[in-house]
Amino acid sequence: MTAVTRVAPTHHQRITFGKVISRTLGIITLIVSLVVFMFPFFWMISCSLKTLGEVSVFPPPILPAKAQFVNYLVAFQSAPLLRYGLNSLIVCISVIILVIGMTSLAAYALVFLDIRFKKVVFLILMAPQMVAGVTLMLPLFIVLLELKLLNTLPALIIPYAVLYSPFSTMLLRGYLQTLPKDLVEAARVDGATELWTLTRVIFPLLKPALGTVAIFCFIWSWNEFLYAMVFIQKPMLRTVSVGLALLNSIPNFPPQTNIILAAATAITIPVLVVFATMQRQFIEGITAGAVKS
């Protein structure tokens, strides 16, 4: 009896001591890693505000002597960055609308309609994941060529919508499965059509999930590089990511690092802002995908 009471507290204390150590160690590791992870951002912004002399000297200064905001003006004047931004924005918004429209219909059919071969249909809807990226690029290029869609923004919008749809279908299906079936049954009993039920009853309830889908589509479409480079050759139709990579192909674009990094900062900030304001929904979307599979 006495032995037990004597041992228990020491045991308890040892764990707490170990916990304090590991906590401290953990916080130090996290902070050090954070500094390393954030450094490229700091350096990008810092160098985008330096003079040409300050980016081409060894050793480089940590901060510019005086912030050269004029670099951004030069970048925007030398390359049609606003045009690239507008193109990207058109692509992003169209992809969001298309994906949400298609996949909410599909997810509703998968969850609330009594159909045969549900598993097969679901697998078919997941198919784009298998061929996305460089594998599909050339065959898609040929099809877009035949359809005379190359060098138009739909050449990006439609493939993006197809490739991003599995994620959305999966997320919306998971979300719809948590809703009570009675909602739909009640509407049916009242003689509502399925489309009416989807748009008037289900859609408002889907808002959080649709938000997650929209953020994902925005960030993926804004950042996509391979298709954007291959399917669009006209300089004025380029999206931001390609526009940035091909700055050196623009006649008279100053090849200075500070100007290029100013352009890089300018195209990165919109995604970072979208992510930072909506990060909770974004991370929940990833979590949902990871835990389910």
Add this chain to the structure above:
Amino acid sequence: MTTARVSRDTLRSEGPRAKRKGGLTRHEWTALAFLAPMLILFTIFLLIPTLAGFTLAFQDWALGGVKAPEWVGFGNYVRMTQEWRFWNSLRVTLTYAVGLVFLPYMVALPLALFMNMKIKGRAVFRTLFFLPVVTPITAAGLVFVYLFNTDFGIVNTVLTNIGLITEPISWLGRGETAIPTTMIMIIWSQAGFNAITLLSGLQTITQDILEAAALDGAKGWSLFRYITLPMLKPATVVVITFSLVGAFKMFGPIYVMTQGGPHRATEVLGMYLYENAFHYYQIGYATALGTVIFLICLAVNASMDRVGQVDWR
């Protein structure tokens, strides 16, 4: 009122499958209409290109050339085995794949474990570690090229100052350093995704499980080995599948940072495919390369499914 009654009765007695029109039930017709937009786009932009891809791979076709496409059977695949650049790109891709299976995971796991401790400002850490994931790869590539610049790069500055090197290193200009350097950028851009995914896996380990494990005497390493690691299996499978498929399909980071150089030292399969398609206009050969990448990714997915079924305890 009456119609509602009637339809409720029909639903009850026979169910929606009862009303058959041409073999499909009323629900199935609706489902078909709901799925139609997606199925039409899938057919035109996924099914047809994929099938076309598999037939193109058996043809010799130069884009913009005067010669009509010519059927060559397995010729493109035979040619692959004879090209040193194919074997080189396969070797380079495998190097990236091996590195990217382990390194981003090993960077992300400690971050996830530490973020899982109840610390203040966890949400801030989570958000900031994720920023590289959403950064456009072209912007990230340009920044890293400058970080590792031979003459004015901060990496060479720091290493010289602490006395690790005496002369600046041309990180992206030499074969043996180009792969590790590009890999650092890719790890930087992936680790946040891996850490968040692993963190979500760690959060499935509830207090009850931990208490039960403590009663069984599990602590420290044995707790990690027999409780944490097996519980992390689903998240780990997701992370590793993403990293592997990403490595085999890699293009963007390489194009932006090295374009496959120096001397093809970083020429991955994706880059080799791109060069064949848009520099040499060898569409048939490039498509055949695409089918090889496709088959590799298929094998990766299948084997990761297997790994997911194995019991880790």
